Amino acid sequence: MNILVYLIPISLLLGGFGLGFFIFTLRSNQYDDPEGDARRILSDDFDSKPK
Amino acid sequence: MTTALHVSTSACPACAAAPNVPPAETDTNASAQIMLSLPTIHCAACIAKIERALNARPDVTSARINLTRKRAHISAGPETTAQDLQQFVQELGYEAHELDQSALNATQTDRAGRALLMRLAVAGFASMNVMLLSVSVWSGAEDATRDLFHWISAAITLPAIAFCGQPFFRNAWAALSQKRLNMDVPITLAILLAVGTSLWETALSGEHAYFDAALTLTFFLLAGRYLDHRTRAIARSAAEELTALEVPRAKRLNPDGIEEEVSVAVLCVDDLILVQPGGRMPVDGNITTGLSEIDRSLLTGETCPVPAAPGQAVSAGEVNLSGPLTIQATAVGTETSLHRMADLVALAESGRSRYTSLADGAARLYAPGVHILSALAFAGWYLWTFDMRTALNIAAAVLIITCPCALGLAVPAVTTAASGRLFRRGMLIKHETALERLAQVDTVVFDKTGTLTEGMPELTNLDGVGRSDLSAALALAQGSAHPLARSLTQAVRGVGISPLELKAVTEVPGCGVQGEFEGQELRLGRAEWVGANGANQTSVFLQRGKEKPVPFLFSDNLRPGAKEAVAALRDAGMDVHLISGDTAVPVANIAEQLGITSWQAEASPTDKAIHIQEMTDAGARVLMVGDGLNDTAALAAAHASISPASALDAARVASDIVLLGGDLSPIAAACVTARAATKRIRENFRIATLYNIIAVPLAVAGLATPLIAALAMSTSSITVSLNALRLR
Numbered sequence: 001m002n003i004l005v006y007l008i009p010i011s012l013l014l015g016g017f018g019l020g021f022f023i024f025t026l027r028s029n030q031y032d033d034p035e036g037d038a039r040r041i042l043s044d045d046f047d048s049k050p051k
Numbered sequence: 052m053t054t055a056l057h058v059s060t061s062a063c064p065a066c067a068a069a070p071n072v073p074p075a076e077t078d079t080n081a082s083a084q085i086m087l088s089l090p091t092i093h094c095a096a097c098i099a100k101i102e103r104a105l106n107a108r109p110d111v112t113s114a115r116i117n118l119t120r121k122r123a124h125i126s127a128g129p130e131t132t133a134q135d136l137q138q139f140v141q142e143l144g145y146e147a148h149e150l151d152q153s154a155l156n157a158t159q160t161d162r163a164g165r166a167l168l169m170r171l172a173v174a175g176f177a178s179m180n181v182m183l184l185s186v187s188v189w190s191g192a193e194d195a196t197r198d199l200f201h202w203i204s205a206a207i208t209l210p211a212i213a214f215c216g217q218p219f220f221r222n223a224w225a226a227l228s229q230k231r232l233n234m235d236v237p238i239t240l241a242i243l244l245a246v247g248t249s250l251w252e253t254a255l256s257g258e259h260a261y262f263d264a265a266l267t268l269t270f271f272l273l274a275g276r277y278l279d280h281r282t283r284a285i286a287r288s289a290a291e292e293l294t295a296l297e298v299p300r301a302k303r304l305n306p307d308g309i310e311e312e313v314s315v316a317v318l319c320v321d322d323l324i325l326v327q328p329g330g331r332m333p334v335d336g337n338i339t340t341g342l343s344e345i346d347r348s349l350l351t352g353e354t355c356p357v358p359a360a361p362g363q364a365v366s367a368g369e370v371n372l373s374g375p376l377t378i379q380a381t382a383v384g385t386e387t388s389l390h391r392m393a394d395l396v397a398l399a400e401s402g403r404s405r406y407t408s409l410a411d412g413a414a415r416l417y418a419p420g421v422h423i424l425s426a427l428a429f430a431g432w433y434l435w436t437f438d439m440r441t442a443l444n445i446a447a448a449v450l451i452i453t454c455p456c457a458l459g460l461a462v463p464a465v466t467t468a469a470s471g472r473l474f475r476r477g478m479l480i481k482h483e484t485a486l487e488r489l490a491q492v493d494t495v496v497f498d499k500t501g502t503l504t505e506g507m508p509e510l511t512n513l514d515g516v517g518r519s520d521l522s523a524a525l526a527l528a529q530g531s532a533h534p535l536a537r538s539l540t541q542a543v544r545g546v547g548i549s550p551l552e553l554k555a556v557t558e559v560p561g562c563g564v565q566g567e568f569e570g571q572e573l574r575l576g577r578a579e580w581v582g583a584n585g586a587n588q589t590s591v592f593l594q595r596g597k598e599k600p601v602p603f604l605f606s607d608n609l610r611p612g613a614k615e616a617v618a619a620l621r622d623a624g625m626d627v628h629l630i631s632g633d634t635a636v637p638v639a640n641i642a643e644q645l646g647i648t649s650w651q652a653e654a655s656p657t658d659k660a661i662h663i664q665e666m667t668d669a670g671a672r673v674l675m676v677g678d679g680l681n682d683t684a685a686l687a688a689a690h691a692s693i694s695p696a697s698a699l700d701a702a703r704v705a706s707d708i709v710l711l712g713g714d715l716s717p718i719a720a721a722c723v724t725a726r727a728a729t730k731r732i733r734e735n736f737r738i739a740t741l742y743n744i745i746a747v748p749l750a751v752a753g754l755a756t757p758l759i760a761a762l763a764m765s766t767s768s769i770t771v772s773l774n775a776l777r778l779r
Contacts, residue, residue, distance in 0.1 A: 004196075008203060012180060019176040026165060026172075036118030039095035045103070 085125045086150040150295040170215040171273045177211035178266035185263040201253040204262040234414040237421045241450040248447040271768045272459045279463035301333040326371045336378035342560040343374040351632040374560025408484040410462045425449040448755045452746045457767040461735035464775035469728035477712040485707035488691040489725035498677035499631035504607035510542040512604045526550035527564040527575040571596045612716030619719030659685035742767035
């Protein structure tokens with residue numbers, strides 16, 4: 001059962017990483033224009049700084 | 052000491068080195084933020100083309116298109132106006148409209164939606180982790196391992212609940228502080244009691260902890276809240292966009308004689324305002340100079356234009372037809388007759404607020420029931436065993452199992468599905484209970500002008516007029532911007548008649564057009580001007596010299612889908628009525644065309660509202676469909692109301708549903724969808740109740756384990772959501 005000492009923190013950490021990433025996408029306005037973002041990938045312009 | 056005061060507060064050396072820029076200067080250089088609505092964009096190529104063209108302009112600092120909202124946000128130099136950019140985009144081949152930014156405050160709703168989504172994400176994360184730990188407990192973890200898992204669960208649950216549960220706690224507190232019960236009170240109690248007893252159990256290394264239940268509950272309820280919020284936010288932003296499309300501007304005549312285009316908001320009483328033909332009166336006022344005709348159809352429903360001369364009073368919202376007018380403002384802003392109509396609306400609306408939504412009805416029945424049940428279980432077990440711990444545990448289990456998890460999803464899941472479906476058909480559901488009210492409707496009242504008809508006159512007696520008269524009328528009418536003249540031109544050109552060669556064609560504002568043919572004076576215009584007896588329908592007259600005037604009769608075109616809508620509504624067994632502010636003959640005509648037997652003409656705005664009130668008192672559930680200012684009170688008084696997107700802002704605000712296209716036929720389909728949605732909501736309530744009926748006896752008997760609670764909660768929530776998706 002000693003393995004739990006590693007496994008539980010690891011699983012929490014991984015889950016927490018996912019949550020943190022989701023919050024980052026939310027904060028950087030990535031859900032404001034889902035339709036536009038899906039199509040922009042088709043345009044040839046290189047957009048290194050999406051607004 | 053003094054040196055310390057001069058040290059720059061900035062930590063960046065470059066900022067410290069650069070001279071301080073006075074803030075006033077940055078203000079004057081502030082770029083203009085312009086927003087355009089681009090309804091026709093649809094693909095990556097459209098985005099790339101418009102953005103590239105806009106960004107290539109030297110005066111545009113940045114341009115970004117949002118395809119979901121079909122808008123362009125542009126920051127440009129202060130000298131750039133929205134009209135320039137609108138024209139620029141239109142030259143690229145895309146329809147563009149300026150949006151009034153002050154009417155758009157979607158950012159605020161966005162922030163609320165984002166906060167809810169964040170809480171939903173945290174609740175999802177926490178509940179999944181705790182659920183994993185709980186699964187190992189249920190599958191047989193014992194002693195120290197079980198205690199460890201419970202403690203870890205507690206460590207995740209406590210902060211997560213404190214963060215995610217806030218919307219419920221706040222609502223519950225607001226209700227309790229007003230000594231009322233709402234759905235959030237049992238929710239809050241269940242969550243807090245579950246967490247409390249579980250902590251106690253864990254401290255005593257007990258077997259049952261409900262941490263997972265408390266979190267799943269929060270997660271499902273937040274999902275319901277988020278769906279609800281999103282549906283409303285979409286409707287609100289679409290409604291705001293309709294308002295923002297009407298940028299209120301007026302031409303003010305300054306005392307020094309210079310015309311200036313200003314926003315309607317800055318106009319004052321006694322300002323002189325120029326209104327061009329085709330323009331709408333921005334304020335109430337008196338005409339000081341100019342002769343014209345005005346179209347009052349949006350205010351009164353009359354289709355016949357009325358003459359306008361100096362000294363006459365005009366109201367905001369009327370449309371100037373033939374000649375330029377200068378008006379002196381007598382009332383501006385909220386004082387105008389347009390806004391005063393809002394008082395009437397507020398009065399009529401008090402009746403509607405008495406409607407109790409299905410969800411509120413369920414909550415009213417449910418909340419006390421849950422509390423009583425759980426208190427009884429607690430009291431019963433305490434009296435039987437005198438064991439506080441067992442009694443509290445059972446009370447918590449009852450609260451968790453009866454907690455309105457599925458109920459919280461039952462309504463939002465269905466309304467989200469139904470509103471999405473109707474939105475794709477061109478109907479915007481503005482009010483949250485509009486669907487439920489629409490489902491109960493058994494009587495439909497239509498307005499005529501602008502609702503059943505397009506508000507555009509059409510020549511009806513083309514065959515009854517001789518070729519030479521048509522040719523003369525065309526020659527006179529083709530230069531005029533008056534709606535009747537334009538309609539006449541179009542109709543006569545349509546049958547291939549060429550205009551007569553006339554001399555000295557002049558437009559006499561407020562009267563008509565005159566010209567000369569072979570020394571004979573020709574006139575085309577109002578009945579009084581040419582000395583004819585006015586017909587009892589919209590008409591103009593052609594007079595050659597002193598001959599008898601020839602009438603040209605007009606009637607209003609039916610809106611596309613009007614016939615289908617009326618027929619479908621009647622087939623669905625509803626009473627269809629027509630109430631209009633127009634005169635009897637055109638109203639009777641339209642009623643006959645559509646097969647409406649019950650109609651009323653020359654109704655004032657109050658008449659309309661009273662009529663609807665009478666029907667309501669007689670037990671009918673009335674759906675009002677109208678567009679004019681004269682309909683606003685009736686729209687608000689009716690059980691449910693629909694207005695077309697072409698309606699005045701005041702009418703759109705007063706109605707529950709906005710019809711986005713020009714076609715009326717979705718109305719009947721909307722009633723069907725609304726009924727189906729209400730049926731689904733009731734069905735969902737029944738499903739949720741069924742799960743409760745099975746699980747509650749187990750809980751009261753003390754047989755409910757956290758596993759049973761989790762199963763009952765998840766299956767009922769998922770069944771309810773799936774049932775909502777079946778909606779067609």
